[in-house]
Amino acid sequence: MDALLHVLVVGILLGGIYAVVSLGLNLIFGVIRVVNFAHGELVMLGMYGAFLAYSTLGLDPYSSILLVVPALFLFGLVIQRLVIEPLQAESMMQMFATFALLTILQNVVLAITRGEGYSVPTRLAAAGVQLGEIRITATRLIILVAVTAIAVLLHLFLQRTLLGKSIRAVTQDRQAARLMGINVERTFMVTFGIGAALAGLAGALIAPIYTLAPGIGGNFILAAFAVVVLGGLGSVAGAYFGGIIVGVVEAFAGYYIDPELKQAIWFLIFLAVLIVRPTGLFGQVGAEEIGFREQT
Amino acid sequence: MSSVPSTATVAPLARSSATILPLRRTLLLLALGLGLALLPLLLLAGNRFWLNILVYTYLFAGLSVAWNIIAGYGGQFSLGHAVFFAVGAYMTARLFLVWDISPWLGFIPGAALCALIGPLIFWPTFRLKGSFFAIATLAFNEVGLVMANYLETLTGGPRGLQIPYQASLGNMIFAHPFAYAVLMFGFMALCLAIAVWVRRSRLGYYLLALRENEDAARAAGIDVASAKLRATAISAALSATGGALFVMYVRTIDPPTLFSLSDVGFKFALLALIGGIGTISGPVLGAFLIIPAESWLRAELGGGLPGMHLAILGALMLLAALFMRRGLAGVLDSAWRRWRGRKR
C-alpha cells in the first residue's frame, strides 16, 4: 500500500513537470498547428536564463522568472515572425525549420558553455513536506502548485479576455476569424510568444531540479508531444491532466513492469490514443482536422 | 470546347511542370545523373577522408530516396523510418554473427520483414493527417529505441553489436573504403531506379493524387489505403537494405546510433526537403550538399568550440527552409526554365 502511494506521489510530481512543459507546446500546436520541435530548447533556454540570473545578479530561480518569462515571450514573437510565419503555407517546411532551430539553439548553448554542466541553487532546496513515509521536496511541490495555477490562469485567459477569445476564434476557423476583423498573424505571434514564455517559465521552475545541459530539452519534448496528443489539441485541461497521466503511467510502469520499458509504455498508450481518439481525452471532436480541412 | 482538338487557341508557352518524359529520356537522365555522382568517386579514389564522406553521401542519398517514395510522392511524412533502418542493420548483423550468413544474403530477411511490418505498423496511423502522422511515426521511433535497448538477446542491448574485422568479399568487409563507396553507389543507384520506376508507374500517380487530395483520389477509383501500404512496403524494404549496408561499414552499432533522430530518422526527411521533396533527384541533391558540408564543418571546426559546426549547419538548414522552399531541385528547375526562356 505504501509502495502504491509512493509511486502515485512520484508519478504526480513527475506529471507536474510534464504538464508545465506541455502547456506552451499545446498552445502553439493547437492554435498555429506547428509541430515545434524546438520547444524543449525553449525550456532549456529558460533553465539557462535562470542560471544567468543567478550567476550575474544572484537571483533565486523563482525570482528569475520575472526576467526569463518576458525574455522568452519576446524570443517567441521573433521566431513566429521570422521563421514560422513566412512558411505558413508549408507545414513540412515549418517542421523542418523548427528542427533547424533546435539544432542551432542546442549547439550555440553548447559552444558557449563548452558543455559544462551547471546547477542552479535555491534557498528552498532543503525544504520539504513529510507525507507519512514519503518526503516531498519543496522544489517539486512548487512545480505542481505552479502548474495548477498556470493552467487555471491560462484557461481563464483564453475564456474571458478578448485576446484569449481571438486566439480561440483563430483556432476554430482562420478564415472566419479573419473576416471578423481578427488579425490572424498578430494573434499567431502573441500565441507563439505566450507558448515560448510558458516554456521559459517551465525552464525556470525545473532549473533547481536538473543539472543543466544543452541537450536537456530532448528529455521533455517527446513526452510533451505525447501529452499534447493524449490530452487533446489546444485544450488546457488536456495538457494539465495529460501531463499528470503520463507522469503517473511512467511511474507505475517503471515500478511494476520494468524501469527500462516505462517510456515504451506511455508511447504505446499515446499511439493508441492517437489512433482510437485523435482528438485526445479532452479535445473537441474534430479538432485534429482543423487546419487540414480545405480552406475555401 | 468541341470534341475535336481546337486549333483556334494557340497553346500558351508551357509554364508547365514536369511533363511525362519518354522512358528513353528518363533513363538517359538517370544514367547522366549517376555518371555525375560517380565522378567524385573516381577523383577521390585515393583519399580516405573524402572516400569515407562519399560512402555516407551515397548511402544517405539512397535512404532519402527510399523515404521520399512514401513521404515525398505519397505525402506521408514519416519520422519513423529509423525503425526499418535498424531492423535491417540488426537482422543482418545477427545473421552474420550467429549463423555466419553472408550479408549479401543476410540483408534479404530484414528487407522482407520490413516490407511486411512497415505496412502493418503504419496501417493504423494512415488515417492521421499531416503533422499528426509525423508525430505518430516519431513515437514508433521512440518505441523502437526503447525496445532495442530492452531486447538484449537480439540487439545486444545498450552495448550493441560488434562485427569482427574479417575482410573478404563474401563477408562484405573491405580493407579500403573505396570498395564500400562502390557498394553504396550501387545501393543509391538501386534506390533511384526503383523510385523512377514507382514514379512512372500507376502507383506513382496514385501516390501523387492521394497526396494532393484523398477524396478526389478515391473518387478517381484509387484504393488509397492499398497505395499507401504498397509504397510503405517498398520504402521500408529499401531502408532496411540501407541499414544492412550501414552495419557492414561501421561494424559496430548500438541503439542511440540507429535511432538517433537527427542522424537517422529526421535526416532522411532533411536531405529530401533541402534537395526537393517529392522529386526524383531532390534527395540525392540534398545528400550531396549536406553530408559533405556536415563532415567538412566537423573536421574544420570540430577542434574549436564544441557544437559550433552543428550550430552553423542548423543555420544553413534554417536558411534553406526559408529561401529554398522547393529545395535545390526547385532552384535548378527555375534556373533551367529561365535559361530556356531566354534562348527562345
Added chain:
Amino acid sequence: MSTAFLSVRGVGRHFQGLHAVEDVSFDVGRGEIVSIIGPNGAGKTTLFNLLTGQLAPTSGEIRFRDLVLNRLRPDKRAKLGLGRTFQIAKPLAALTALENAMVGAFLHHRSLHDAEAHAWAKLDQVGLRARAQVRAGELTLSERRRLEVARALALEPQIILLDEVMAGLNPSEVAEMIGLVGRLNEAGLTILIIEHNLKVVRAFSRRVIVLDHGAKIAEGDAQTILSMPQVIEAYLGKRLK
C-alpha cells in the same frame, strides 16, 4: 426489384440528430439525364456523397446495376462505373492537367502509355488540350471545372454525377458546358446533375428532382416542376420576397 440503372430507396443520412437527407427515393434509367435542384443546404451534395460513397447512408438502399452499394468504398464504386465531380473543384494542384486526367485513366489502363493517350482524348473532349501541361493549381476556375469533368470521364463511367459544374462560370462558358454535357448524354452516358441555374435545368432535363430540407418534395418533367407552387416556394421563395 426494379430494373432501374440507379435506384435510390428510402435513403437517409443524419449527423447527430440532424437529418441532412431523409427518406429519398428515385430511379435513374440508363441513358437518362436527371437534374437535382433545391435551395442551399437542401442536402444535394450530401446525397451525391451518399451515392458515390464519400458518406455511408444511415438508412435505405442504393442500387447500381442491381448491386447494393451502401457499404462500398468510393474507389470500388468508381470501378463499377460511377464518376463524379466535386462542388468545390478538387484539382490535384501539383499535377498537370494531363496528369490529373491520367490519374482517372489509370483505372482501366494500366500502362503509362495507354493512360496518357486516353487522358489526351478526355482533355480534347473538354477542350483543355492546350492547357495539358499546366499545373492544375494554375488553371482558371472554368478550366478546373472542365478538368474535374475530364478526370471523371477518364474513368470511363457508366453514370456521371456532376455537382454544380456551372457555378462561377460566365454565360459563354456555361453555354459551352451545356454543350459538353448534352454531347456526353447523346453519346449514351447517364448523367445526374446538381444545378442551381434554372436555365440550365430547362436546357436538357426531361426530369427534375427537387430536394428541400433533405427530403424529396417533387419529381417530374422540367416544365411542370418549375411551375409547381411548393417548388417555387421552397426554391425561389427568397427571391420572390
